[in-house]
Amino acid sequence: MFKKPLGNLKTSAPLRSSDRRKLKQRVVQSFSLSAEEGDVLVPDGLLSVKFNTYSDDPGVAYLAPGGDPLWFTIGKGSDDLIPTVYTLWKKPDLLPFLSTPSAVIPKLIGGADLMIPGVIQHTPSIKESHLVSVTEYTRDKLGPPLAVGRMAAHSDIMGREDAKGKAVYVMHAWKDHLWDMGSKGEPPDPVSASNSKQADAPHESVADDNGSQRDAEHKLLVEGQTDTPASPSGEVTSEVRNHTLSREEVTTILRKSVLQAIQKLLSELPASSFPLSATVFYSTYILPSRPAFISEHVLTTPIDIKHSTHKSLTTFLKVCEKEGLIKLKDMKSEVLVMGVFPTHDDVEAHRPYTSLKDLELKREKQDGKVEEERKKVKEMIIVEKWKPHQQSLKFFQGVGLNISLLYTLPDIKSAINKHAADASLIKQNDQQLIRLDELLNSVLSSKSDELPQFMKREELVKRLSDKMQSWYEITADGKDPVLKKGQLKSILVVVKMRQGRKASTLITNFEPYFLVAESLADELRHICASATSVSPALGKGSGMEVFVQGKQIKAVTELLVSRGIPKKWIEAMDLSDKKK
Structure with missing residues (x-):
């Protein structure tokens, strides 16, 4: 708006x-x-x-x-x-x-x-x-x-x-x-x-047949969530405050993470995937299975073995084995997890929640969808037009065309062809050549240039358009067409050496293409992982210039194309190797 x-x-x-x-x-x-x-x-x-x-x-x-x-x-x-x-x-x-x-x-x-x-x-x-x-x-x-x-x-x-x-x-x-x-x-x-x-008030925990302790554990872990995987659409359902967990609470969360990992991840692994080292079991399966939404508070306590009641990972895993959740084997170097038991009562009674892994997968999927939407941007339609002006007015008046309208190159070519046919100006043995009559001579003549008797059609079109006033129209997806007077310049993407031997990429002439300097710089900072800045371009009325550290022609061009800009309107040059 x-x-x-x-x-x-x-x-x-x-x-x-x-x-x-x-x-x-x-x-x-x-x-x-x-x-x-x-x-x-x-x-x-x-x-x-x-x-x-x-x-x-x-x-x-x-x-x-x-x-x-x-x-x-x-x-x-x-x-x-x-x-x-x-x-x-x-x-x-x-x-x-x-x-x-x-x-x-x-x-x-x-x-x-x-x-x-x-x-x-x-x-x-x-x-x-x-x-x-x-x-x-x-x-x-x-x-x-x-x-x-x-x-x-x-x-x-x-x-x-x-x-x-x-x-x-x-x-x-x-x-x-x-x-x-x-x-x-x-x-x-x-x-x-x-x-x-x-936000909605947190849902109350639903009791099950295994007693109030499990219910209390579930409430601690997934406050504001229901039996089904919680917050599938990323709803924020509670207020955000700092909170510190006790060692007993961290232990409870880690045990729930083991149940989640067995139920959602480990039960689907083939038998050939075992044994797993204790560190792999912990880092690949337990930690990613920690709940994404612990409670209505921002936690200041890391949820890991160090902050639990257990002195080491081995001690924690042996407690899990004693409960019948996993099977271990002691080796000289470390403990191996030989298997898990998905049919254990606690695993089957476990109510799944949104884990860190679930949230990460969802985020990746959403980022992918955003990227897909971005790639679906239609290419801008750019049409160059010309208006009869000064000397060229004579030609359009002479052939009976409206001098207040804008004409494309095909329109100008059609007008020349019609005039050539009506006035019998086409050379018989070469249809591409047109004889310059008095009207064409008066329009195209200049003090510094002597006109030939015949001229090719394409050259005639170019010369006549040069005598006309330049306009352009840009139509972008989801935006109203923009019609402006003047010659549209290509976006310049130039690599130069600055500050000694440091290469940098400079982007100019992008404003007519619905691009904003600050937004462009922000996107390139993220894409190129490089420093960016915005400053006025040299020259009167030249707009802004976006600076990106390093040689970034490919990244800049890909971004511009993804924003719907046709490649023919992007001019890239690497001047970093040229001697001054």
């Missing part, structure tokens, strides 16, 4: 005290806030400013005294107040949230909507059309809100294997043109903030 500059922007004016109180009351009631929170989010000295979006929708933004936009409405007479990221940075839990990988954020900044495959976690049971914030996924913490939008579908469908399509219609994002009106500060650090207003 704000991917393009705001139009018809009026001068900001102070909001009357009575209007400010009414606005505060609306915010307090709409978002269930206290009066003190209302004063923070709707402060004294509030300003209002009217604007139009690039799609010509009228809107009003409410600015803090320092200029940061805090709230906005879209539509004539709309009462639908929408918080900006500046407001959400003050109160991150104001809206239900969805978290997404860091690689997705630049796409949202560029104007894209959030797709379902890009959602890692979300507040449960968010209805369609509900206002939400989009955060960058940060494990065990709430990342800062970086976008605001409306749910495109109910959150309940997002855990399905075949779920696809849009999750959020993004209305406003960090680094868009509404954000640019403010102080442009960096997002705050992730916080261990309470999500209790957004």
Whole structure:
């Protein structure tokens, strides 16, 4: 919505005290806030400013005294107040949230909507059309809100294997043109903030026939989860606080991890996979089977043998063997696990939970889906056009064509061919040559160039287009076509030696292709694992230049192509080996 500059922007004016109180009351009631929170989010000295979006929708933004936009409405007479990221940075839990990988954020900044495959976690049971914030996924913490939008579908469908399509219609994002009106500060650090207003109450543990001890153990491990694998769609169901586990609690979790590993992983292994060394058994199967969601708290205690009641891994495994869960064999160098017993009562009664391994597999799958969605971006359609101008006006008037229209090269060629045929200008023994008559001579002549009697058709087309005014039209997937005057330049990707003998890659001329310098730099920093920076390019009106450390032509080209830019509009040069 704000991917393009705001139009018809009026001068900001102070909001009357009575209007400010009414606005505060609306915010307090709409978002269930206290009066003190209302004063923070709707402060004294509030300003209002009217604007139009690039799609010509009228809107009003409410600015803090320092200029940061805090709230906005879209539509004539709309009462639908929408918080900006500046407001959400003050109160991150104001809206239900969805978290997404860091690689997705630049796409949202560029104007894209959030797709379902890009959602890692979300507040449960968010209805369609509900206002939400989009955060960058940060494990065990709430990342800062970086976008605001409306749910495109109910959150309940997002855990399905075949779920696809849009999750959020993004209305406003960090680094868009509404954000640019403010102080442009960096997002705050992730916080261990309470999500209790957004989350469902934890489900109570369901008792089973094996007694209250097992039930208590299960409750400790998977607070907020049900009998079935928990939180399949990454729902955040509890508040986040620091918590320290006792050694007995760590031991309980490790024992549950053994049951999970036997039930989900080890029972499927062929007999030939055994024996396993104790260290392999522990690192490959037990540790990945630890629960991903221990309780409603952020744990400060590592869940490993060192922090359990057992002095060593061998001692722990021998306790498991004594309980009949595994079979061991003592060797001189170390203990070997000879087999496991999936039919043990405790294994069969074990209620599976979302393990660290499950979460990692899901994350990899989601990253894969995000990458697939990214690769599905359609190639931009770029059409060069020309408008009759100065000398070329004579030709189009002479052949009876509209001088106010834009013409492509095939259109210009057709006009020349028609004129040549009507005026009998085609050379009989060579159909490619056309005789220059008085009209063509008057249009193409110049002081420094003497024209021949005949000229090839392609050369005629080129010469006539050179006398015309250049325009171009770019149509990108999901965006309105953009028609602009001027000659479209290719994106330049140049490797040069800078600061002595250090190679660096410079990218320029990318703005016409819907790319934002900061977003491009962020993506390349992640892809190339190299330092990046943004600075003004040399020359008047040259736009911005993105700098990437190292020789990165291949990585940059692949990223540009994945964003829909045709290869013919990417010009790459390696000047690092050329002598000065």
